[in-house]
Amino acid sequence: MNRRTFTLSLLALSASAAVVGLSGCGFELRRAPNLAFKSVQLAGFAANSPLAAELAKALEDAGVSVVESTAAAAAQQNVPASGAASSPRILSTHVVLQALSDTREQAVASITAFSQVRDLSLRTRFRFQLTRADGTLLILPTELLLTNDLPYNEKDALAKIDESAAMHRAMQTDIVQQVMRRLAVVRPEQLATP
Template identity: 50%
Template sequence: MTHPRRAWLAAASAALLAACGFELRRPPELQLKRVMLKGFEKRSPLADELRRTLQSGGTQVVETTPQAEAVLESLGDKREQVIAAQTAAGQVRELTLRLRFRFQLTAPSGRELIGPTELLLSRDMSYSETSALAKEQESEMLYRSMQSDVVAQVMRRLAAVRL
């Protein structure tokens, strides 16, 4: 008699999970079908992640302006480390990591679709000279996380563009 009850509970649980609306996050759907990336450094990790995210959402990344519906131009991509706290002896105890990305979106004709925009993210990180290598790896992980956040913000702004 316990087996039918377990089967009923399993079926009810599955129905509740299906009804909750849970869905994996996807990139926003863009009206733009062909975008050109311009002004990025050759080996820019931010450009690579933007390219992958655009392509995974069905947008083609093209190499020339005449092929593009829009041109996403990088006006600056900068990583910064600022000392946030020191000991009385002058040793660094806390760092602030910043990722600053400036961009604009234009039509191939030069018409501005998104004016110059700056995204600035920052993360605080404790620091110890005795574990400098581990802290360097931690800072790289934080920068990658901030980069993913920047890409998500750019994608949301691109999704709002109407041609």
């Protein structure tokens, strides 16, 4: 056996040992949650809400259709639109995620002795509820609030604007992940008609 073959064999053996070691400790790559519903309507968001766009993408990645209305969900399942809100098939597969508030805030956190801004406090707040197509609450109104402080210097004002926008995007992504984890808690029994 030559040196190169021996080295490649050693690398393959160590890689397989690492995979076995990681699988034994419970390590698993993050993947989209398994959701109990098949379609969702995003309601109450502003027309150009970046949070709604990112949430819609996360839901579609999880295999859920994002529709404009309950009637659109009914059309996908070939249910007449007239009885869509009370159809057992729609009630057991369709939900409405209602945004109650979606705001980004920025406030002065601290100032210097010369009354110059030293730190800014950035907040991203999202309040929502989840209902079945007939209006039955599945998730009570829930508020998610993330806050980050940003050191501020007037000499770097333009750079700080870009940095605050990047921090808001990161907080938005965190909120989307938290919403997805809350949606994953909904069980099929909750969607079934009584």
